Amino acid sequence: MTNASTVVKAGIDLGGTGTRIIIRGESGILNTMTLPTAEFCQLEQKDRAQTLASHVLALIPKGMELISLGLGASGPVDTASGIINNKDTLECFSFFPLVDELKKILGINVAIDNDAVAAVLGEYHFGAGKNSQRLLMVTLGTGIGVALLDKGIPFRTSDHQHPEAGHIPVSGNPATCYCGLRGCWEMLASRTWLQQNLEALLPRTPFEKQDISFYQTMSAEREEVAAIFHRYGNYLGRGLVTLLTLYGPDLTILSGSAAHYYPLFKSGLEESLMRADAYAINKRIVPSELGDIAGALGATVIPELN
Ligand SMILES: [Zn+2]
The missing domain is CATH 3.30.420.40 (ATPase, nucleotide binding domain)
Incomplete structure (x- = not known):
């Protein structure tokens, strides 16, 4: 043995x-x-x-x-x-x-x-998702990755696929996504969007070379920078509210490189998750504990x- x-x-x-x-x-x-x-x-x-x-x-x-x-x-x-x-x-x-x-x-x-x-699965067994009965995780990187566990078991489509929930339309943006739809969530709420918009405003400061303290200072000094983070939170909330409404997780974990900026986009995110009391959804959102x-x-x- x-x-x-x-x-x-x-x-x-x-x-x-x-x-x-x-x-x-x-x-x-x-x-x-x-x-x-x-x-x-x-x-x-x-x-x-x-x-x-x-x-x-x-x-x-x-x-x-x-x-x-x-x-x-x-x-x-x-x-x-x-x-x-x-x-x-x-x-x-x-x-x-x-x-x-x-x-x-x-x-x-x-x-x-x-x-x-x-x-x-990592967060559920060893990190921020311990004890969650229904756990949603949203990864904000080059695109948006979504995974859902129900009592530790991954949610799958009827043909056993992992649902590509970064590709749900959340805007009237006429640009076509590589998945074939228009106005996909990931076109507006991935790190790519945040990075492109911050770099357009601050062209001499590459996004990957900065940290949260830099953007905290910039947001306090320049309203346009704070507005980008606020808008990003809003866009993130548009897709997230759909997932929270449909699946009712007891906890949502945000991960990926854009999740480091949660304190800066939190107000925008909360704004787009606001609903009347009768339609209240669980908005418990925490950052990833395990990271990479x-x-x-x-x-x-x-x-x-x-
Ligand atoms: Zn798409």
């Missing part, structure tokens, strides 16, 4: 830029490593799973046994076949049976899901779902 204190689980967050591996034991995180995803793209396709498995095995502490591996991948993922279908940002891990190959190499249970699902590691840590739980 295996001793519970010597078994470990691995999780991998496969992102367009970075691949993060976490080894979790009974006592918590035992080891972690982040590699540039581009490193794998230089390899022949047949060597990618083997190299990934070798990195995982190298992180297992001596005397411990790896019993499962979970992967969270950006973009569309077929959880049943274990194949990623992301030609846009994760092509080098797409369109081949990555999960089956890893199973063969490691001889353990391997499972995959979307990275938004992995992140919400939520995906890889949550991925360690994915094999237990299947």
Whole structure:
């Protein structure tokens, strides 16, 4: 029989830029490593799973046994076949049976899901979402990622897909989104919108080089800067109110790089969530506790779902 204190689980967050591996034991995180995803793209396709498995095995502490591996991948993922279908940002891990190959190499249970699902599982088991019965997580990055858990189980569409809820129309904006609809939530409320609008107003200050204290000062000094954050909160609320109304989560977690600015857009967000008492919705919103590691840590739980 295996001793519970010597078994470990691995999780991998496969992102367009970075691949993060976490080894979790009974006592918590035992080891972690982040590699540039581009490193794998230089390899022949047949060597990618083997190299990934070798990195995982190298992180297992001596005397411990790896019993499962979970992967969270950006973009569309077929959880049943274990194949990623992301030609846009994760092509080098797409369109081949990555999960089956890893199973063969490691001889353990391997499972995959979307990275938004992995992140919400991380917060539910180890972070800000503990004890939530219905947990919504909204990630504000290049686009908007949404994941919902009901008593820890991911919500899926009838064909087992992860709902791409960043693509719900919230405005009359005539520009067409890459998903084919017009006025999508993610066109107005992703970090991309915030960044573009702040950089248009403050062209000499690149968004990624600033922090919240800089924008707090700028918002106090210039009304136009405060107005951008307020409008951003408003746009974020337009999509969020739809999700809160339909799914009634008891907690919403905001994550992603734009979530750092929550104190600056909170008033705009609250304004667009205001409703008459009879239509009140649960507006408990908190920032992510785990930040960038939520995906890889949550991925360690994915094999237990299947
Ligand atoms: Zn769209």
